[in-house]
Amino acid sequence: MIEGLLVMGGLGAILGLGLAIASKVFYVYVDPRIEAVEELLPGANCGGCGYPGCSANAEAIVKGESSPSSCVAASQEVIQQIAEIVGAKLELKEPEVAKPNCKYGVYEADRKYIYDGVRDCRAAILINGGEKECPIGCLGLGTCVKACPFGALSIGPDRLPVVNTEKCTGCGTCERVCPKGIIKLSSNSLAIVHEYTTDECTAPCQRACPAGIDIPAYIRAIREGDYAEALIIIKRSNPFPAVCGRICVHPCEYACRRNLIDEPVAINPLKRFVTDWEREKGMHVQVPRAPEREERIAVIGGGVEGLSAAYLLNRLGYNTKVHEATSKLGGLLWIGLPENRLPREVIEWDIKGILEAGVQVELNKMLGKDISVGSLFKEGYNAVLIATGGWDMKLYLSELVPDGFNPLPGVYLLIDLVRRKEIPIGSNCLIIGGGRSSLEAAKICKERGAKNVYILFRSSKQDSPIREEDLEKGVSVLFQTALTKMMGRDDKLEQVEVCEITEEGKEKEGSRRNIEIDTVIVGAGRFPELIYVRKDENSWETISPYAGPNVEQEVGIFRPGEAISDYKAAVEAIGSGRRMAASLYNYFRGLPVEPPSNMIRKDTEVLDVREVVNVRPVPRVKMAERSKDELINNPSLEISLGYTESEAREEAKRCLQCGLICYRKEKLN
Secondary structure (H helix, E strand, C coil): CHHHHHHHHHHHHHHHHHHHHHHHHCCCCCCHHHHHHHHHCCCCCCCCCCCCCHHHHHHHHHHCCCCCCCCCCCCHHHHHHHHHHHCCCCCCCCCCEEEECCCCCCCCECCCCCCCCCCCHHHHCCHHHCCCCCCCCCCCCCHHHHHCCCCCEEECCCCCEEECCCCCCCCCHHHHHCCCCCEEEECHHHHHCCCCECCCCCCHHHHHCCCCCCHHHHHHHHHCCCHHHHHHHHHCCCCCHHHHHHHCCCHHHHHCHHHHCCCCCCHHHHHHHHHHHHHHHCCCCCCCCCCCCCCEEEEECCCHHHHHHHHHHHHCCCEEEEECCCCCCCHHHHCCCCCCCCCHHHHHHHHHHHHHCCCEEECCCCECCCECHHHHHHCCCCEEEECCCCHHHHHHCCCCCCCCCCCCCCEEEHHHHHCCCCCCCCCEEEEECCCCHHHHHHHHHHHCCCCEEEEECCCCCCCCCCCHHHCCCCEEEECCEEEEEEEEECCEEEEEEEEEECCCCCECCCCCEEEECCEEEECCCCCCCEEEEECCCCEEEEECCCCCCCCCCCCCCCCCCCCCCCCCCHHHHHHHHHHHHHHHHHHHCCCCCCCCCCECCCCCCCCCCCCCCCCCCCCCCCCEECCHHHHHHCCCCCCEEECCHHHHHHHHCCCCCCCCCCCECCCCC
C-alpha cells in the first residue's frame, strides 16, 4: 500500500516536473494587444476582412498588416478603440453593401425555368445539364440568404434576394457563395468605375450608352417615384444630366427592346424629367463622396469631358481643380446649339452642380502659356489630367495661341510643322502617323538640326505608304509599333516607351523598350487624352486611360477607333471623362490601368432576343411642345416642355426592365 502511494507520488512529481519544463520550453507569448483587439471584434468570422476569422484579423491588425477599420461588422466606435490600442492612424472606409445584379425572379420573367425540387443554387446550376434559359440570371433558391452571418438578406416575393442595407456589413459572404456572381458588393465608387461585362445581366440600352449609365435602374426609380435616387444613378456616370436630357443623341433608344413591339422607351426625356424636378426644387442632388484621399489632381480643360472627370474624381474622394483656358466653363456646349434646344440656364445648372460638389476652378489659365505640366507638379499636384478637347480648335483661337505653342512637354502637331511654324526641334524626334506627310515632316526636322528621326506606324511594312527609298539618312521607320508612354522631367520630354504589335493590334510580349526622344510630332488633329503622374520631385510619366468601347485596338496612346478631332456628341465626351477618372483611380490604388478583360465593346457578341412575346403595344407618351405662335413671338423659348410627373411615371412603366435574354412578363388580362 505504502509502496503504491510512493510510486504514484513519484509519478505525479515526475509528471509535474515534466509539465513545468514543457511550459517553459513550449511557452508562446501572446501580445496582450491581440487579445484586446480580438475582444472588441464581433466574432462573426465572416471573412469580410480578408482573413480566416476574427483571431487572424486581430493578429494582422496588431502587426500592421490589416487596417483597424478592416472589420466590416465593427461599429465606428469599435474601430476607433482598435486604432487607439494599436496606435494606428484611422482611415475612413467607404461603406459597401450587397447588390443583386438581377431585376426580377424567374416567376416574373417571360423566359424562365423553374427548378422544382431543388433547394440550393449551386446544385441547380449542375443538375440536368445546368441552367436552361438565362445563363447569368438569379436562380432564386436563397443560398445567399442562408449564408449571410448578419441576417441582412431575405428572399422577396419575386424570388430575388432583398438586402437590408441597415444590417448589411459588406462582408461579401453572399458574393462568395453565389455560384453565378449575381449578388456582389457595391458602393458609389465601384458604380462610378464600373464597366459592363459579359458575365452580367445587362440590357441592350445599357450596352449602347456611351457614358455607361444604368438606364433600367434609374427608370425603375422614376416608376417608383424616387427621383433623387434616379439622379444619383445617372450622376454616377454622367454629371450633365440636364444638358444630355435635351441634346443627347440617345443611341440607347435605338437599342431599346420595345422597338420590336412599338416605340422605344423615352429614355432621354425621362432623364430630362428628373433634372427638371431637381431644378424646380432648387437643390442639386449629389452622389455621396468617398472618404478624403491625399492625392491632388489638376484637370486641364473645362469642357464637358474635363468637368465630368473632375466631378467623378471628386466623388471618388480626390481634390480636383479645373484649369480652363477661356473665361467660361462648358466648352463647345455654348457653340452651335440654339437656345430653344439647349437653354443657357440648363448648361449653367449642371456646371453649378459640379462646382457645388467641391470641384475648384481657375479660368483664363492656358496650358503651355500660363501654366505647364511641370509648374503644376511644383504646386504639389500628383497628377495632371489632359482633357483639352479638339486641338484643331486652335484654328479658331489663333489670337490666343502663339507660334510654337505646345501644351504638352515636347509635343507638337504635324500640321503646324509642315506649315513651317516656329516649332523648336530637338536632337531626337518621333513622328507618329501622318501618312506620306511624315516624310516632309522628317525632312524639316533634319533641316532644323535633328540627328535622329523616327517615324512610327501601327501598320505593317506592306500596308505602309512609305518605302525604304523614300527615307533620308538618319530617318528610321518603326512598323507595327505603338507609342505606350512618355517620360520626362519638369517641362522637358526625355524618353518614350514603344512596343511592337501584332497584325490584330495586340502587344507582342517582351517587346517594350525605351527610346531617347525630346520631340514628338503628332499626325492626328488632336492629341488623345493623357494623364501625367508625378514619379518624384521633378520627373513624370504618362499613363493612357484605358480604351473605350469603340476602339479597334487597345494598345498604346494612339488607338484606331478613337476620336482624332472632337467627339460627335457630348455623351461620348462624358464617357471619356469617366474612363479617365476610373483609370486614375485604379492607378492610385496600385491596380492595372485597364478595363475588365471581358468588358463589352462594340464588336463583343452577347446573347440577345430577336423577338418579344406576351407584351402588349403601349404608345409612347409624347412630350408637349410650345405652339408655333409662341415660338414665332419668342424664338428663344425652349421648344419641348418636358414631362409632367404623371406622364413620366406612366412612360417609365413601359420599360420592360430587360436582362440579357429576358424581360418582365406583363399581365395581359
